[in-house]
Amino acid sequence: MSDTTTETAQPQTSGASIELENLTKRYPGSAEPAVDSVNMEIKAGELIIFVGPSGCGKSTTLKMINRLIEPTGGRIRIGGEDVTDMDPVKLRRKVGYAIQSSGLFPHMTVAQNIGLVPKMVGWSKSKIKSRVEEMLDLVGLDPAEFHGRYPRQLSGGQQQRVGVARALAADPPVLLMDEPFGAVDPITRDHLQDELIRLQHELHKTIVFVTHDFDEAIKLGDRIAVLREKSHIAQFDTPEAILTNPADDFVSGFVGAGAALKRLNLTRVRDVEVTDYPTVQVDDPLQEIFNKLRAAGTNELLLLDKRRRPYKWLRRGDLMRAKGSLARAGTLVHDTVTWDATLRDALEAVLTDNAGRVAVTGRRGEYEGVVDMETLMNSVHELLEADRLEAVEHQHELEEHRAQQTHQEQEGATAAEGEAKA
Template identity: 80%
Template sequence: MPETSAASGSGTTRTEESSGTPARPATAPERDAPAAASGATIRLEGLTKRYSGSTVPAVDDVSLEVKAGETVVLVGPSGCGKSTLLKMINRLIEPTSGRIRIDDEDVTGIDAVKLRRKIGYAIQSSGLFPHMTVAQNIAQVPKMAGWPKARIKARVEEMLDLVGLDPAEFQGRYPRRLSGGQQQRVGVARALAADPPVLLMDEPFGAVDPITRDHLQDELIRLQHELRKTIVFVTHDFDEAIKLGDRIAVLREQSHIAQFDTPEAILTNPADDFVSGFVGAGAALKRLNLTRVRDVEIVDFPTATVEEPVETISEMLGAGTTNEVLLLDPKQRPYKWLRRGDLTHAKGSLARAGTLVHDTVTRDATLRDALEAVLTDSGGRVAVTGRRGEYTGVVDLETLMKCVHELLDADRLEAIEHRHSLSETQAKRTYAAQEGLTS
C-alpha cells in the first residue's frame, strides 16, 4: 500500500515510491483473475452478549454466515453492538450464549489465545506496540506460534512488500516514525503475518484523513483480490461498506439484522425505512462505488520521461499526432501534463513547463473516486497507476459519463418494471375482489 502524499479529490493519490517500467493495460481476464479462496467459513448461531446490570442484551440472538473468501461489512448506528459482535468472533469478548463455528469447528469452547493466533485482527489507529520496531510488530504472532527465525524474517519482508512498504527502509523503524497511513499498513501486515484464514477489522481506517482512507480502502480491495481471506469489517460509514463489502449486514439495536445482502441489492431494494436511511439520497451515484477502474476501458496515452531532451519531446508534439504528453518521473510515475504550447516557456528546461499531476487513481479505485478526480482536472482525464505508483494508463470523462448514464438508465428501467409489477399485482387483487362480490 504505497503511502499517499499531497493530493486533492476523494480516492486520488500521489505515491512516494515506485519502480520498474510502466506496465500497459492488459485485458481484464488476464489481469484481474482472483486467487482461489484461502479463507474459512464463519457461522454465528444465536450469538448473544449480556452485561451484568443491563436489562437488555448488547447483542441479541444473532445468526449469520460468512462464506470462505468473502468480505462482509457490519454497518449500523453507534451503540448497535457491531464491534461487540465482531470481538465475539475471536472471543476478545466472550459470548453469553450461542455458537461460533469456523469451517464447522465449534470454537466457542477452545482456548481463546490459540484461537486468536488463527484470526487476524486490525483496529483503528493500528494498535502497534510503540516500543517494538515494524519488523518486531509484524513478527509477533509467528514468533508466538514457534516459527523459526529465518522463516519469520522472510515473512516480515514478504508482508511489508505485500502492503507496499520497502522492507529495507521500514522494518527497523518504530511506529512513531510512521505516518498514519503507514501505521495502518503495518497493522494489516501484522494481522496477516501468520497467514490466518480469517481477518477481523474494526473501523481500521477511521482515524486517517479522507484521501489516505480512500487509498487504504483501494489497497485492501487489491489485497483481498490476491489473498481471498474471509474478512469481517466493521464501519459506521455506509459508503465504505458499499465500496468494500461483497455483502453488507445492516444492523439495528442489539445487532438485530435489518438486511443482509449485496451492496447492489441494498441500494436498489432496501428492506425498510431504517435501511433506506442508511442508503440516503443518490442511490444511483452511490452505485459508482460498486464498479472499479479496472472494470472500464483504460486507454494508453503518449508519454515521455523527464530525462528526455526538450528537443525530443518538442519533436513528438510537433509531429501532429498529439497535442499533449504525460511526463513521467524517473520512477515512471505521472509527473506533469505537457501541452504543445507549454514548450514555448521551457527555454531548454522542463522545470517550469506543464501542469503538475495532482490526482491519480489506482485500478482498484471506484468509478466514483475516478469521476471526482476527472471533474477537478481541466483536461477531463486522470492517470491510472499501479501498485507502486507507476503509470498504467488513463481514464477519461467520456468513459466515466457513459457508465453513469448506463447506471441511470438501468435504474429507470428497474423503476418502470417495479411500477408495472405493482400495477399487475393491484389489478389481480381488484379482479379477485370483484369475483368475490359477484359469486
C-alpha cells in the same frame, strides 16, 4: 531439504466460514443486552461489512468472534469448529485483527511488528524473515526501505498498511477489521480501500469489516449487514440489493439520497475503458519531449518520474517556457486512482481536475493509463438508464399484481353472488 524451502513453499491459506448462533453479550448492571441473539452465516472467502449507528453493537459483535470480548451466550464456529470454549489466546493467533490507527507497537520496528504473531506461534527465524518481506511487498511497501523503520517514521497510510500486513502475517483464514481506515485523510482512505480490494482478490480471506460509512460498505462488501440497536439485523444482502430494494425505512435511511449515484461504488476503474496517454520521463532530453508531443498530435504529455509514477502534466505552452529545464514546467499530478478504485473515486478526482482526467496507477504507483470525464459520464448515464428501466419494470409488475388481485376479487364476488342466488 532446508527449513526455509519447506516452509515458504506452502500455499496461502484461504478463508474459512463463520457461523454465529444466538450470539449475545450482556454487561453486568445493564438491563438490556448490548448484543442480542445474533444469528449469521458467513461463507468462506467473503468480505462482510457490519454497518449501523453508533452504539448499535457492531464492534462488540466483531470482537466476540475472536473473543476479545467474551460472549455471554451463543456459539461461534469458524470453519465448522466451535471456538466458543477454545483458549482465547490460541484463537486470536488464528484470527487476524486490524484496528483504527493501526495499533502498531511504537518500540518495535516494522519487521518486528509484522513478525510478532509468527514468532509467538513458533515459526523459524528464516521463515519469519521471508514472511515479513512477502507481507511488505503484498501491501505495496518496499521491504528494503521499510523493514527497519519505526511506526513514528511512517505516514498514517503506511502505518495502516503495516497493520494489515501484521494481521495477515501468520496466514489466518479470518481477518477482523474494526474501522481500520477511519483515522486517515479521505484520499489516503480511498487508496487503502483499493488496496484491501486488491489484497482480497489475491488472498480470498474471510473478512469481517466494521464501518459507520455506508459508502465504504458499498465499495468494499460482498454482502452488507445493516445492524439496528443490539446488533439486530435489519438487512443482510448484497450492496446492489440493498441499494435497489432496502428492506425498510431504517435501511433506506442508511442508503440516503442518490442511490443511483451510490452505485458508482459498485463499478471499478478496471471495468471501464482506460486510454493510453503519451508519456515521457524526467531524464528524457527536452528536444525528444518536444518531438514526442508533436508526433502524438495532442496538446499534453504526462511526465513520469524514474519509477514510472505520474509526476507532472506537461502542456505545449509549458514546454515553450521550459528554457532547457523541466524543473518549473508543468502541473504536478495531485491525485491518481488504481484499477480497484470505484467510478465514484475516479469521478471525484476528475471533477477536481481542470482538464477532466485522472491517471490510473498500478500496485507500486506506476503509470497504467488515463480515465477521462467522457468515459465516466457515459457510465453514469448507463447506470441511470438501468435504474429507470428497472423502475419501469417494477411498476409494470405492481400493476399486473394489482390487476390479478382485482380479477380474483371480482371472480370471488361473482361466485359469492351465484351462491347467494342459488
